Amino acid sequence: MCLFISTDYGSKSITKYLFEESIQYEKISIEPSLLGIQVDIRNFQYTGAADFSGEEINLEINFLNSIIGNNIYVSSFSLFNAEVTLNEQRDNNQTDQPEVFINELLIIDLKVGDTIFKEINLFNFLTNEDAFGFNFQNLNIDFPGNLRNMSGLNGVGYFYDGELKVDLNSKKGVMYFNFYDAPQILENMEGLIYLDFKSKFKIPYANITSLSEDSDLRLTLKYDEKFQLNMASSGDEEAIFKYLVKNQSSIKKFLKESDFKANELDFLLSISSFNDKLNFSSVLNSESSLINLGDAKFAVNNLKTYIDNSSIKLFGDDLYLSEYALGNMYLSNNFTSDNIFNFLLDERGISGKFDNSGRFKSIFGDFSSPENLNLKVSLNDQNLLLNYNNIFIEFNYLDSYTTQSSELRIFPKNFKSNFLSLNEKFENSFEFDLINFSLKNINAQLSIKNKEENPLRNSNLSFSNLDLGLRDSFINVQDSNFAFGGLVEISGKDISYTDTTFTIDALRVLSLIDIRSRLLNILNADFEKLDQDNFFINSMNGNFFIDSSGYANINELIMDFDVGNAELSGTISSVEESFDNFNLEMVFDSSLSESIPWYVAILGGFPAAAGAVVVTEVLEEGLSDITRTKYSVSGDVDNLNVEVMQ
Numbered sequence: 001m002c003l004f005i006s007t008d009y010g011s012k013s014i015t016k017y018l019f020e021e022s023i024q025y026e027k028i029s030i031e032p033s034l035l036g037i038q039v040d041i042r043n044f045q046y047t048g049a050a051d052f053s054g055e056e057i058n059l060e061i062n063f064l065n066s067i068i069g070n071n072i073y074v075s076s077f078s079l080f081n082a083e084v085t086l087n088e089q090r091d092n093n094q095t096d097q098p099e100v101f102i103n104e105l106l107i108i109d110l111k112v113g114d115t116i117f118k119e120i121n122l123f124n125f126l127t128n129e130d131a132f133g134f135n136f137q138n139l140n141i142d143f144p145g146n147l148r149n150m151s152g153l154n155g156v157g158y159f160y161d162g163e164l165k166v167d168l169n170s171k172k173g174v175m176y177f178n179f180y181d182a183p184q185i186l187e188n189m190e191g192l193i194y195l196d197f198k199s200k201f202k203i204p205y206a207n208i209t210s211l212s213e214d215s216d217l218r219l220t221l222k223y224d225e226k227f228q229l230n231m232a233s234s235g236d237e238e239a240i241f242k243y244l245v246k247n248q249s250s251i252k253k254f255l256k257e258s259d260f261k262a263n264e265l266d267f268l269l270s271i272s273s274f275n276d277k278l279n280f281s282s283v284l285n286s287e288s289s290l291i292n293l294g295d296a297k298f299a300v301n302n303l304k305t306y307i308d309n310s311s312i313k314l315f316g317d318d319l320y321l322s323e324y325a326l327g328n329m330y331l332s333n334n335f336t337s338d339n340i341f342n343f344l345l346d347e348r349g350i351s352g353k354f355d356n357s358g359r360f361k362s363i364f365g366d367f368s369s370p371e372n373l374n375l376k377v378s379l380n381d382q383n384l385l386l387n388y389n390n391i392f393i394e395f396n397y398l399d400s401y402t403t404q405s406s407e408l409r410i411f412p413k414n415f416k417s418n419f420l421s422l423n424e425k426f427e428n429s430f431e432f433d434l435i436n437f438s439l440k441n442i443n444a445q446l447s448i449k450n451k452e453e454n455p456l457r458n459s460n461l462s463f464s465n466l467d468l469g470l471r472d473s474f475i476n477v478q479d480s481n482f483a484f485g486g487l488v489e490i491s492g493k494d495i496s497y498t499d500t501t502f503t504i505d506a507l508r509v510l511s512l513i514d515i516r517s518r519l520l521n522i523l524n525a526d527f528e529k530l531d532q533d534n535f536f537i538n539s540m541n542g543n544f545f546i547d548s549s550g551y552a553n554i555n556e557l558i559m560d561f562d563v564g565n566a567e568l569s570g571t572i573s574s575v576e577e578s579f580d581n582f583n584l585e586m587v588f589d590s591s592l593s594e595s596i597p598w599y600v601a602i603l604g605g606f607p608a609a610a611g612a613v614v615v616t617e618v619l620e621e622g623l624s625d626i627t628r629t630k631y632s633v634s635g636d637v638d639n640l641n642v643e644v645m646q
Helices: 003-006 008-019 065-067 237-243 249-257 510-523 597-604 615-625
Strands: 022-030 036-047 049-064 072-085 100-112 113-126 131-142 147-160 163-175 182-196 202-211 214-223 227-235 261-274 277-293 294-308 311-321 323-333 340-345 350-355 362-368 376-378 383-388 391-396 401-404 406-411 413-417 421-422 429-432 438-450 465-476 483-498 536-546 550-561 564-573 581-590 628-636 639-644
Touching: 003 362, 003 438, 022 131, 036 261, 049 065, 065 072, 163 202, 227 237, 237 261, 249 311, 413 421
Parallel strands: 072 100
Antiparallel strands: 022 036, 036 049, 049 072, 100 113, 113 131, 131 147, 147 163, 163 182, 182 202, 202 214, 214 227, 227 261, 261 277, 277 294, 294 311, 311 323, 323 340, 340 350, 350 362, 362 376, 376 383, 383 391, 391 413, 401 406, 406 429, 421 438, 429 438, 438 465, 465 483, 483 536, 536 550, 550 564, 564 581, 581 628, 628 639
C-alpha cells in the first residue's frame, strides 16, 4: 500500500479520490504518515466555494478520523503565497465536493481581492459545499485604503457566497489607520465584521466594541467607494488627543497649550474619505471643563465641543472666570485661515476675537444702561466709545495692554473727544475688569478744550487752560446706576464763568469767593473786572475726592485773583439732590491793607448765586481785617449759612 501511494499513479489516484476534479497542480508528492498521508503540492489551483491558487500546499490527512467523521480530516494544512478569487462561473451540475475538516490551518501571504492576510492561524476549519467556517487566533490582515491593518484578532469566521463574516473576541486587538500616527489599541475587543469579495473588495459593515477601565469605545465601519468610520466613546481629555487625526496638529496644540481638562467626557466622531479627501467631524460633551486662554483660567459647565478638519467650536452653558459667572459662551477658531479665535458671551452680548496666545484683537459690546439714557458706553472693534450727555470720548484700548487674572491694564491710544484732550506724555492707564465690566485705577492727565477747539462747548465758560488729573479713579457701567469716583487734580488759568455755567450746586458756591474778589477790585478802582454777570479766576489748582453717590472731599483748592487768593477745603454731601449740602472752610487773603467801611461793598453789586447769603453781616465783620478772613460755609444752596471764623 505504501509503495502504491508513493508512485505517481497512486498519488494521482488518491488526489482524485480526495478532491475529485477540484484541484489542478504542477507537481504533487504524497507520502505515507503514521495515521494517513502527507501531501505536498506545488503551483496549484483549487476550485470550490472559492478558487485558491498558490505556490505551495503542505497537508497531512488522517484516514482514521476521516472514516470516523465521514469527511476528509486534515490534521494540518499550510498554504503559502496564495490568492483567493470567487468562482462565479461554476458549473451548477458539478458534483458535490466532499466535506473537509482541517484541524490546524496556517496561511502565509494570502491575497483576497485587494486584501492581504499576512498570516492566518485557523483552527477547526470546516468546508461544507459552497461554505466554510473556522476559528482563528492572532489574525493579521492588511487592507487597502485608510484601514491599513488589523492584527491580534481572535474569533470565528464563516464564508459563504463571496462574503466572509467574522465574529471577533480578542483580548487586545490593534487597528492601523492611515490618518492616525499611532495604532488604535482595543482592549476586550468584540464585534462583527463583514468582508465582501464579490467583484471588488468591500466592508459592508463592521460593528466593534472595546471596554477598558479608562474608556468604552463603540465603532462602526463601512468601506466601498467611500470610507466611513464612526466612533463613540467616553473618558477624559486624553480621549480627544487619541482620536484627533494627523492633520489636526493645530487643534491638538491649542488643546495642550490651553491645558484643556474635561470630566465625564462623551464624544461622537465621524471620519470619511472619498477620492483621497478626508473629512473629520466630532461632537464632545463634558460635564465640566477647564481651559486657559492667555493668563485667564476658565471653568465651563456642560461644555459642547465641535471639531472638524480645521476648526473647533465650543459652547458652554455656564462660563466662570475664577468664581465669577459670565453666562453662556461660544468660542470658535478656523486654524487653516487666520488662526484667530471668535468668542461670544451670549447673556452679556459681548463678542470679539483673540489670537492663539490669548491676546485680544477686537471686542464688541454695548454696556449702556436703559435706566440711564444720558450714558452710552460701547466697545467697537479696538475702540472704547463713551457718551455722557454731550461729552464724547473715543480711544484705542487694545493697541497696548497687559493682562492679569480677569483684568486688562490698558494704555489708551488715539484719544479723541469733543470736550477733552489727553496728554500722552503722561503714562495714562486704567484697568478694565472683565468680571464687573468696570474701569478702575484710572490714571490720566486730561485737558478741557477751550471754545476755539470746541465751538459747541458752553460759551459761558472760558479759560486759557483747564487741566484735570484723574488718580486711582473708577467708572462702573455694569449696574443700572452709572457710578464714578476717585481723586481729581485740577489746575487752570484765566477762568471766566457765569452763574448759569454750572448746574451742580456745589460749583455755584464758587460765587461766594468771587464776592470778596469783586469788592477788592472796586476798592482798587479796577473797573474793567466789574462784570455783574461773570466771575473771574486768574489761576486755580488743587485736588478733591469725588464719588457719584453724592460725596466730595475737597482737600485743598487754591484760587488766585487780582487782589488776593482763596483756599477752599471741606466736604460736600447729598441730602435731597446731588452735592447740595456743604460743610466747607474758605480762607481769603487779600492784597489790600487799609480798612474801609463795609457799605462800600454795595457799589460792586453781588451775583445772583449769592442772593441767599446774608452778605451784609459777613462784610461788616470781615472788613475789619480784610487782609485775611476765614469763613465757614454750611447748609444747602437754598439756605446757606456763611459765618466769619476769624
